[in-house]
Amino acid sequence: MIFRLGDFHVPDDAARLYPHTPGRPWVLEVGFGDGRFWPAYARTLPEVPNYLGVELSGVSLLKAHRRLRDAGLDNAVLTKLPADVLIREVIPHGALDAIIVNFPDPWPKAGHTDHRLLRVPFFQLAASRLKPGGRVLLTTDHDEYFEFALEQARASGVMDVQTGDPPPAALETKYALKWRDLGLGAHHASFTPTAHRPVPHGDVYPYPEDESTVPHAVLTLPQTFAPTAFEKVTQRSPQAGWTVILLDLYQGLRRDGWVALAHVVEGDLTQEVLIGITAREDGSYLVRLAKFGGPIITPGVKAAVGTVTEWLEGQGAVVRHRGY
Ligand SMILES: C[S@@+](CC[C@H](N)C(=O)[O-])C[C@H]1O[C@@H](n2cnc3c(N)ncnc32)[C@H](O)[C@@H]1O
Incomplete structure (x- = not known):
């Protein structure tokens, strides 16, 4: 198995x-x-x-x-x-x-x-x-x-x-x-x-029990938002032990959103995750970790959703809700 x-x-x-x-x-x-x-x-x-x-x-x-x-x-x-x-x-x-x-x-x-x-x-x-x-x-x-x-x-x-x-x-x-x-x-x-030094179990990295625990944000994008270029973004938290690198941004062919590709490093664990930016019926956008590839929701992966959200804020987005 x-x-x-x-x-x-x-x-x-x-x-x-x-x-x-x-x-x-x-x-x-x-x-x-x-x-x-x-x-x-x-x-x-x-x-x-x-x-x-x-x-x-x-x-x-x-x-x-x-x-x-x-x-x-x-x-x-x-x-x-x-x-x-x-x-x-x-x-x-x-x-x-x-x-x-x-x-x-x-x-x-x-x-x-x-x-x-x-x-x-x-x-x-x-x-x-x-x-x-x-x-x-x-x-x-x-x-x-x-x-x-x-x-x-x-x-x-x-x-x-x-x-x-x-x-x-x-x-x-x-x-x-x-x-x-x-x-x-x-x-x-x-x-x-010969001896036993206690080495504790680390943080718990469970899969989310329900949708509401998937890291996400809801925001509105400016009318003019239409990125044509993307510069790599790196964020680090030495205290929390993660590094997030936003590598690229892709536009969906259905034209209802984008997907950001992020590289997340936490100690020995490295994950590539996708974060969707998808239009909702009310005109707002949902920024949300995609399930593709079965990511493990760690503090670094939550931070990656935050990094995308903050990058969008830098492009003029207004955040209505943060769930990460
Ligand atoms: C030289 S190969 C030997 C493979 C096998 N034991 C054999 O004798 O044919 C070493 C293997 O260890 C794996 N490996 C290296 N570092 C590892 C790690 N930290 N955790 C799990 N596997 C690891 C590599 O992917 C590679 O398949």
């Missing part, structure tokens, strides 16, 4: 996500790529654990979804999100039996190590979400990233580090085969929490 962030509860519960297999171990795979690992690994276990897979790539998500479905693995949930957002928001404290990371992106260039997943904050977050005795399992071909991950785990102060052999299924993933063809070997480590 494919879930969006808004389909999850914050935090969620294994019994809700896997109603037919609630008591089974719960495993998270980060960056599952084309999904080869889980069917191969699950076959080696007496009972298939509940599986949660997180990926950034939508193409990979679809490939993996097909693969898991064809393998008959129905106690599996896949989602397209940054791993740390999913872990922090969705996974309850002390809930996972394992977090598996096979061949994470190595970010090999100098100055790019901040992009690596396996850094101190990840280990502290993982330690807080694993059960006692749970483990993070890392397999990588990349010598330098492997040493970096071991150092970061030790520096986190919450993980015991053990090196050993990878599970055979980790050597059959797409990237494992790629590196094997190049004659490269794989390193493996297992990280077990």
Whole structure:
């Protein structure tokens, strides 16, 4: 099953996500790529654990979804999100039996190590979400990233580090085969929490329960409003932690409005959202977040509706109501 962030509860519960297999171990795979690992690994276990897979790539998500479905693995949930957002928001404290990371992106260039997943904050977050005795399992071909991950785990102060052999299924993933063809070997480590620093769940980002909670504004536009050009608009709130960039404005072919395209960044979560500006019967206009693409209504997305509204005010609009 494919879930969006808004389909999850914050935090969620294994019994809700896997109603037919609630008591089974719960495993998270980060960056599952084309999904080869889980069917191969699950076959080696007496009972298939509940599986949660997180990926950034939508193409990979679809490939993996097909693969898991064809393998008959129905106690599996896949989602397209940054791993740390999913872990922090969705996974309850002390809930996972394992977090598996096979061949994470190595970010090999100098100055790019901040992009690596396996850094101190990840280990502290993982330690807080694993059960006692749970483990993070890392397999990588990349010598330098492997040493970096071991150092970061030790520096986190919450993980015991053990090196050993990878599970055979980790050597059959797409990237494992790629590196094997190049004659490269794989390193493996297992990280077990020794301590538990509380890492709280973050803000709740639920889907709106009803239409009235969709961020919107009602305004009147000047008779002369007919934009022919648009300059990019950027707004930032360091306190609230969002950046909104209005990238462009498009006119609807039905000539009853426009759509603004906004890029919204909040920590690890980036969303592209559309905000409609649509004529109403009484001559006013409704500025409203479009449902297209299933946006998650975060403070930054609300701010994007505000940014469009304020841009329209700059063009002479008079706001009658603000609902964002
Ligand atoms: C080098 S590939 C390895 C894929 C797969 N594990 C394999 O062994 O074939 C790394 C994968 O991690 C995903 N990824 C990178 N950063 C991520 C993050 N923060 N959260 C989730 N997935 C991530 C990438 O999209 C990519 O598919």
